Amino acid sequence: MLYTVSAVQILALVDALDELEKRSTGKLKVAQFMASLQDREKGTFAGDEWGEEDTRFLYGALNALSLLGMLHLVDVEKAVNHVAACANFDGGYGVNPGDESHSGQIFTCVAALTIAKRQDLIDQDRLAGWLSERQVPNGGLNGRPEKKEDVCYSWWVLSSLSMIGRTHWIDQEKLIQFILQCQDTEQGGISDRPGNMVDVWHTLFGLTGLSLLGYPGLDEIDPVYCLPKSTVERVLGKLREPSAV
Template sequence: MGDLSLKTIKFINAQLLGRKRPTIEVVAEDQTALESSPVSMTFLSTETTEEREQVLADCQDLYESLKNTEVTLLKEFHKKYLDYPFNNALPKQMKALDASQPWILYWIACSLRLMDKTWLGEPVQRKIYAKIFAASLEKGPFCGGMGQDPHLVCTYAAINSLALCDSVDDCWSQINRQAIYDWLLSLKCSNSGFKTGVAVGECDSRSTYCALSVAKMLNILTTELCEGVEGFLLGCQTYEGGFGACPQEDEAHGGYTFCATAGLSILNSLHKCNILRLAEWCSARQTAEEKGFSGRSNKLVDGCYSYWVGAVNSLLEIHGYGSFIDKGALQEYILKCCQSSERPGLRDKPGKSPDYYHTTYVLMGFSLTEHLLEVTKQTEPISVKSTTNGFQLEPVNPVFGLPAEDVTKFIDFMSQLPQVC
């Protein structure tokens, strides 16, 4: 490495990336020493490579210690963690999630339902729909909490939460579909994407997916709402094969890739993207050593991408393109590295604390490794059922991030209601 390159790295380090310590150049004296160095640290040592080596060591320790142990999901153990917020006040540090109340309800309810559909009883379902309706002006659209402005991403979480309530007390028919439809139209941007709020909000593949999901779930997905959306989402695919937040602007990311591919599936347009590059990108997110997924190139493994990337693989599988991941290895990462017998709930990776977000998406990712899904309506590939027997979790619909049975019941109910205009 020349002096100029080293100076450039030091400048980026100090002025652009804000690292607290400089990059360390690693020089091997001979080929043998070079080959014996960890792959990620052959040439440069950075904070990311050092963190990756630590994660890799933690994972290998767990794999070694549990190699002769049959590990299963500790469902009853995790249930204690999920039941807690329905009977106790959440800790003060969770005030940061005050604008994400529908998300917390969705994460907890979905996790309970996935592990045992009887664990989400009517008393809890009543608490959920009452809380959701309290966070809205007219029972739709929905806000992150009482007294806040309606927000598209929170509306998505609210609808998913309500879909888990079995229409207890006829709560499904109380959703103001017309108001939500009119609001969705007001969020549509000139580039055919959707922004998250009327007054202010980002317009990207995530918010656009949320609009399509809400509309499809509520049976209000009209031609006017969909016009131009396909082109917006297709434009988010990058040279890597995955999708970014906005057309021609961002790097491929696991979360945005899920949003774009799920949105295209709702539009029956997934086949119009570069399938081969997408499959290659998904496959490259799984590391042979840790066995889980990362969300971007050169990033650390994270349990939540078990769903974000795993669901994309499932969508490709459902559409007949095959699977491009090692499901057995992913199961091993989840059971041995995202789960601990010492503390309930599921986590990002070894060394991290469990939380409701990761608990949900790790569980859904695990479910997708257990079930082979098939289309139940050839004209609508978002309607799926499992063909698998003997599983630990309920099957997930990879388009909506909900148990497949709940999606079917909710959409069937909404299809019986009068059309909105």
């Protein structure tokens, strides 16, 4: 599932989703594979035939299926109900119903609900209140209360806030400063925390975080898909055209 989602995202990025028809087994087959991983009773998605379930997979499926225009292959309503059941008393979301709220998981849940056009199920003020509590005095964001800040949460927290239109609830200037401090100014790249080794993962989320913060010189990023806005608009725009092909 995760590799399939990545493949669809890369094809979307390089405008090659149509190549699936020309050079491969076609969009439908790819979509059917992902749809086959849904538990039709619970609405959840497994990561593979093995059956590990997690809201990460649910989000991944909705992400890729929507880019392919194949959401109708799955039971979106059941999936939505499952996500709603992962909501916690503190306003956040966990991996499974009853599991602790976690910023990364909140991203997957909020993005899934956004793709399904069911943001109405989110207690937005409560959630954003919890998310904005993630900012620590040095400007960075953490994933859970009393945990260390990390650049990747600039993305998980900020994208979630962005989807519900509340990025201004945190101190954006301070967060920009924090991300910039994590830069390796000699070799390039961004690390998890100032002074640590850089890697691709944190560089991506540092950059996408800066993009959401409107940092000058960066393309706009889509908070739901973690792809450039222009890419998402192109792909979803094509789908909306009444089958012009």
